[in-house]
Amino acid sequence: MDTHADILMRLEKTISARRDASPQESYVARLNAKGLPKIAQKVGEEATEAVIAALSGSNEELVGEAADLLFHLLVMLDAKGVSLDHVLGELSAREGLSGLDEKAARSK
Numbered sequence: 890m891d892t893h894a895d896i897l898m899r900l901e902k903t904i905s906a907r908r909d910a911s912p913q914e915s916y917v918a919r920l921n922a923k924g925l926p927k928i929a930q931k932v933g934e935e936a937t938e939a940v941i942a943a944l945s946g947s948n949e950e951l952v953g954e955a956a957d958l959l960f961h962l963l964v965m966l967d968a969k970g971v972s973l974d975h976v977l978g979e980l981s982a983r984e985g986l987s988g989l990d991e992k993a994a995r996s997k
């Protein structure tokens with residue numbers, strides 16, 4: 890059965906399929922046409938808006954901003970050729986590591 894978690898994988902496929910669509914018809918294509926710096930800028934803006942919502946907005950606003958952030962993050966990963974599976978694999982590899990272990994692993 891489809892769960893909400895599956896939407897990220899589906900959205901990744903949609904974003905990849907829309908990358909080279911007509912910029913008139915597709916927001917994903919329009920962002921890609923503007924280039925990686927614009928995509929990265931949008932991720933930064935959406936992250937800031939999510940932080941502002943967390944600190945001074947309602948949880949409903951935070952949900953909207955978090956969705957914008959995840960969507961734009963997926964557009965940036967796609968533009969760099971990094972798969973969501975690769976990122977999820979990194980998170981999976983960290984399972985069971987405590988924060989302290991993670992810090993020690995990174996300083997090696």
Ligand SMILES: N=c1c2ncn([C@@H]3O[C@H](COP(=O)(O)OP(=O)(O)OP(=O)(O)O)[C@@H](O)[C@H]3O)c2ncn1[C@@H]1O[C@H](COP(=O)(O)O)[C@@H](O)[C@H]1O
Pocket residue numbers: 900903904907914915916917918956957960
């Ligand atoms: N999830 C989203 C999604 N979330 C947000 N947005 C768009 O992101 C934009 C963000 O709005 P902003 O005001 O921040 O940005 P803007 O003013 O349009 O752009 P700038 O002036 O900042 O350049 C809006 O145009 C939203 O419509 C999205 N656009 C598309 N998707 C998904 O991507 C799929 C493909 O979309 P298209 O590429 O448009 O076909 C869709 O079916 C959706 O599933």
